Amino acid sequence: MTRSSQIAAGKVAKLNRVERNAWTKRRIFDAATKIVGKYGYAEASVARITEEAGVAQGTFYNHFDNRQQLLDQLLPKIGIDMVHFIRERTGTAHAARQEIERFSAFFEFIREVPEFLRILNEAEYFAPIGYQKHLDNVATAYVRILRRARQAGAIEDFSDEEFEAIVHMFMGARGYLSRRYSYADGAVTAVSDHVISAYRKLVTRGLFTPDTDNGHGR
Amino acid sequence: MTRSSQIAAGKVAKLNRVERNAWTKRRIFDAATKIVGKYGYAEASVARITEEAGVAQGTFYNHFDNRQQLLDQLLPKIGIDMVHFIRERTGTAHAARQEIERFSAFFEFIREVPEFLRILNEAEYFAPIGYQKHLDNVATAYVRILRRARQAGAIEDFSDEEFEAIVHMFMGARGYLSRRYSYADGAVTAVSDHVISAYRKLVTRGLFTPDTDNGHGR
Amino acid sequence: MTRSSQIAAGKVAKLNRVERNAWTKRRIFDAATKIVGKYGYAEASVARITEEAGVAQGTFYNHFDNRQQLLDQLLPKIGIDMVHFIRERTGTAHAARQEIERFSAFFEFIREVPEFLRILNEAEYFAPIGYQKHLDNVATAYVRILRRARQAGAIEDFSDEEFEAIVHMFMGARGYLSRRYSYADGAVTAVSDHVISAYRKLVTRGLFTPDTDNGHGR
Amino acid sequence: MTRSSQIAAGKVAKLNRVERNAWTKRRIFDAATKIVGKYGYAEASVARITEEAGVAQGTFYNHFDNRQQLLDQLLPKIGIDMVHFIRERTGTAHAARQEIERFSAFFEFIREVPEFLRILNEAEYFAPIGYQKHLDNVATAYVRILRRARQAGAIEDFSDEEFEAIVHMFMGARGYLSRRYSYADGAVTAVSDHVISAYRKLVTRGLFTPDTDNGHGR
DNA sequence: TATGAATGAGGCTTCATTCAT
DNA sequence: GATGAATGAAGCCTCATTCAT
Numbered sequence: 001m002t003r004s005s006q007i008a009a010g011k012v013a014k015l016n017r018v019e020r021n022a023w024t025k026r027r028i029f030d031a032a033t034k035i036v037g038k039y040g041y042a043e044a045s046v047a048r049i050t051e052e053a054g055v056a057q058g059t060f061y062n063h064f065d066n067r068q069q070l071l072d073q074l075l076p077k078i079g080i081d082m083v084h085f086i087r088e089r090t091g092t093a094h095a096a097r098q099e100i101e102r103f104s105a106f107f108e109f110i111r112e113v114p115e116f117l118r119i120l121n122e123a124e125y126f127a128p129i130g131y132q133k134h135l136d137n138v139a140t141a142y143v144r145i146l147r148r149a150r151q152a153g154a155i156e157d158f159s160d161e162e163f164e165a166i167v168h169m170f171m172g173a174r175g176y177l178s179r180r181y182s183y184a185d186g187a188v189t190a191v192s193d194h195v196i197s198a199y200r201k202l203v204t205r206g207l208f209t210p211d212t213d214n215g216h217g218r
Numbered sequence: 219m220t221r222s223s224q225i226a227a228g229k230v231a232k233l234n235r236v237e238r239n240a241w242t243k244r245r246i247f248d249a250a251t252k253i254v255g256k257y258g259y260a261e262a263s264v265a266r267i268t269e270e271a272g273v274a275q276g277t278f279y280n281h282f283d284n285r286q287q288l289l290d291q292l293l294p295k296i297g298i299d300m301v302h303f304i305r306e307r308t309g310t311a312h313a314a315r316q317e318i319e320r321f322s323a324f325f326e327f328i329r330e331v332p333e334f335l336r337i338l339n340e341a342e343y344f345a346p347i348g349y350q351k352h353l354d355n356v357a358t359a360y361v362r363i364l365r366r367a368r369q370a371g372a373i374e375d376f377s378d379e380e381f382e383a384i385v386h387m388f389m390g391a392r393g394y395l396s397r398r399y400s401y402a403d404g405a406v407t408a409v410s411d412h413v414i415s416a417y418r419k420l421v422t423r424g425l426f427t428p429d430t431d432n433g434h435g436r
Numbered sequence: 437m438t439r440s441s442q443i444a445a446g447k448v449a450k451l452n453r454v455e456r457n458a459w460t461k462r463r464i465f466d467a468a469t470k471i472v473g474k475y476g477y478a479e480a481s482v483a484r485i486t487e488e489a490g491v492a493q494g495t496f497y498n499h500f501d502n503r504q505q506l507l508d509q510l511l512p513k514i515g516i517d518m519v520h521f522i523r524e525r526t527g528t529a530h531a532a533r534q535e536i537e538r539f540s541a542f543f544e545f546i547r548e549v550p551e552f553l554r555i556l557n558e559a560e561y562f563a564p565i566g567y568q569k570h571l572d573n574v575a576t577a578y579v580r581i582l583r584r585a586r587q588a589g590a591i592e593d594f595s596d597e598e599f600e601a602i603v604h605m606f607m608g609a610r611g612y613l614s615r616r617y618s619y620a621d622g623a624v625t626a627v628s629d630h631v632i633s634a635y636r637k638l639v640t641r642g643l644f645t646p647d648t649d650n651g652h653g654r
Numbered sequence: 655m656t657r658s659s660q661i662a663a664g665k666v667a668k669l670n671r672v673e674r675n676a677w678t679k680r681r682i683f684d685a686a687t688k689i690v691g692k693y694g695y696a697e698a699s700v701a702r703i704t705e706e707a708g709v710a711q712g713t714f715y716n717h718f719d720n721r722q723q724l725l726d727q728l729l730p731k732i733g734i735d736m737v738h739f740i741r742e743r744t745g746t747a748h749a750a751r752q753e754i755e756r757f758s759a760f761f762e763f764i765r766e767v768p769e770f771l772r773i774l775n776e777a778e779y780f781a782p783i784g785y786q787k788h789l790d791n792v793a794t795a796y797v798r799i800l801r802r803a804r805q806a807g808a809i810e811d812f813s814d815e816e817f818e819a820i821v822h823m824f825m826g827a828r829g830y831l832s833r834r835y836s837y838a839d840g841a842v843t844a845v846s847d848h849v850i851s852a853y854r855k856l857v858t859r860g861l862f863t864p865d866t867d868n869g870h871g872r
Numbered sequence: 873t874a875t876g877a878a879t880g881a882g883g884c885t886t887c888a889t890t891c892a893t
Numbered sequence: 894g895a896t897g898a899a900t901g902a903a904g905c906c907t908c909a910t911t912c913a914t
Contacts, residue, residue: 172394173387206424598852608830609823642860
């Protein structure tokens with residue numbers, strides 16, 4: 001606390017009022033991410049968060065109306081990072097292969113931002129507003145992807161409503177798998193190959209139309 | 219407290235000591251189920267539970283070592299009910315069809331015991347011991363089912379480790395879907411047909427070997 | 437608890453009603469001695485005592501009016517044992533030497549009944565009635581001894597009231613020394629020689645008349 | 655609470671933040687002194703202390719980590735006052751007479767700070783850390799005094815280790831006597847002359863070398 | 873007499889939030 | 894805007910004692 005707040009003071013010396021303000025808010029936000037990621041929402045007290053951020057408790061309320069308001073912002077903000085992260089790691093070629101890439105990228109993202117796991121999974125009950133926002137973000141984008149694949153002929157026989165169900169299955173499976181397979185001694189590890197291969201089989205056979213073009217098929 | 223304790227007194231008049239003891243413990247347990255189902259683990263204070271049960275707060279500790287110990291019993295106990303419930307609703311004929319039956323039965327169970335949803339989904343962080351116990355119960359049984367299906371030729375090309383991954387995907391998908399689709403105005407509703415049909419397509423094509431016998435395949 | 441209560445049941449099988457009653461009371465009493473000796477009065481809850489005794493909590497109140505009543509009996513009862521113990525170890529010859537014997541015997545007693553230490557030292561505030569009783573017992577007897585020594589010419593120049601003060605000094609010193617010097621790693625050890633020799637010098641010179649007879653003097 | 659907090663508000667109006675902080679901490683500390691002195695450690699609940707101090711219960715934890723931490727500070731702090739008090743009342747002339755002065759001053763101090771008695775005597779079990787600290791303070795200083803007296807020829811024939819034992823005897827005797835003789839109807843009274851004279855005889859003869867210089871000896 | 877479940881008061885501590893500086 | 898002390902409600906748990914069996 002002492003050390004980091006000194007660093008903070010050093011860094012912030014040359015900032016103007018607006019910048020300093022934003023910077024403080026950001027510190028609190030990042031601290032909350034860390035704390036919730038580590039201890040969960042229920043244990044993320046304002047005292048803990050502000051201590052981690054190196055600011056006084058009262059400062060918290062200069063930037064957020066109340067504790068819940070901050071908690072509700074956590075997931076959507078990181079969720080957007082996730083979407084970008086995955087998008088960057090998704091090629092353009094083959095629809096089924098893209099899905100596997102997205103799947104893998106999800107786990108890669110968790111390794112980059114290990115806090116995301118718990119923030120996501122507890123959010124439903126502890127940050128319902130943020131959770132809903134995040135879900136809409138992701139589900140909408142995901143369904144759109146599947147629709148395009150269908151237009152391109154890579155998927156047949158699934159209705160829009162079924163897409164939505166599928167997307168939820170995928171999201172549920174991911175969240176769950178990540179909790180099951182990504183941990184080892186508290187640290188986050190890579191997900192095992194069996195999970196990837198099982199997913200590939202299930203999805204390429206279950207959702208996508210078998211490849212007819214030669215050369216590309218897995 | 220007043221109303222329920224009167225009921226209690228009426229009902230309990232003719233019980234002997236052992237029975238009365240078991241009955242009180244059961245009341246507390248049921249109250250906890252209700253409270254956790256409704257408000258979640260974090261809000262399930264001993265005060266709330268005992269008030270719901272119509273007993274004094276101190277009574278709680280005559281039956282459970284501490285709050286957590288009770289919370290950890292919740293999921294495994296209901297989980298067993300769930301396994302039985304699903305087993306009863308699963309026919310013997312066709313492996314893929316059985317899987318759909320299990321899927322549907324899960325949602326039926328949730329309608330019967332709506333508390334299960336939240337008890338299950340929050341358990342990972344709030345009742346980790348119970349969660350692990352439940353998971354082992356379910357995953358082990360589930361993998362065994364898939365193995366048998368493989369022996370019977372209904373599944374090909376999946377290893378044991380992949381089965382485990384698949385099982386976790388299925389469980390994750392179910393939990394997630396149930397949270398998405400089962401609620402309407404606080405009450406629990408039936409899951410929609412699209413979810414069932416999407417699941418059927420994904421699973422029968424993705425996991426199971428296509429039917430070669432004529433007449434049975436749906 | 438289970439094992440000891442079984443032993444208890446075995447031993448008690450052949451006792452009649454009165455004997456069994458006394459035996460149960462004794463068990464509770466001994467358990468209290470042990471618990472208070474180990475944890476102090478404040479931590480000696482009825483639950484702890486009855487558990488140690490292997491009886492139900494309710495049984496306690498068949499033998500004692502309340503917790504305090506038992507606590508008040510502890511010190512006087514053991515105090516009497518102590519007086520006997522010391523008396524047995526005190527020779528008849530030389531008055532000053534007797535005093536040193538008494539001093540040493542006190543520490544020996546503590547090794548025999550290590551619980552005594554804490555029971556004695558906390559009693560003043562936690563079992564004031566028993567404490568007063570014990571004090572009267574001991575002080576009266578002690579003053580009587582000093583008076584006799586004065587009559588025999590072994591002490592000069594001390595009034596009765598000064599005797600009383602001296603006795604309290606001695607008792608205070610003993611209790612205090614025992615706490616300082618008798619412990620090592622939780623177990624009770626013998627008191628060191630320096631303490632004995634310092635006491636001998638202080639008392640033989642300070643209280644008793646110098647020996648004039650030859651051969652007996654130290 | 656009402657009355658005292660009004661007084662508080664009046665007194666505190668013109669203090670700045672740091673002063674106010676120290677002042678509140680001091681109020682809690684003083685309240686604890688009073689409560690422990692009156693009811694003992696075991697009955698000195700945070701609720702009682704804060705009520706006496708005229709602050710909210712939560713305020714306690716802004717100034718002390720926990721209840722025990724405060725309790726452990728009580729004795730050392732007052733103990734230092736005592737050492738100063740006694741030192742001020744000790745002349746420089748005669749070693750033996752100094753010891754009597756110290757003895758008397760101890761009882762005078764108790765009349766000034768009557769809470770000290772119980773705070774000291776219960777500390778061993780209820781504030782062991784503070785007790786140890788206090789003991790070290792006092793015993794070290796005391797032994798040093800005796801050593802100097804030995805160097806000056808006022809004491810002969812006692813080793814350092816025996817000094818330590820003697821010091822503990824003196825401390826034990828004082829504590830004990832104070833409890834015996836200083837009370838009357840709850841208030842603290844002067845210790846009687848017999849106690850002083852008995853102590854003088856015991857100590858001047860038992861510990862110190864008889865005066866050879868003429869005129870000074872008592 | 874022995875049992876042990878029931879009671880509810882009271883223990884310590886943490887909490888989110890307010891507000892004067 | 895930043896601070897951090899103050900608040901009092903609420904959390905979990907232990908306690909001595911009672912009483913029906």
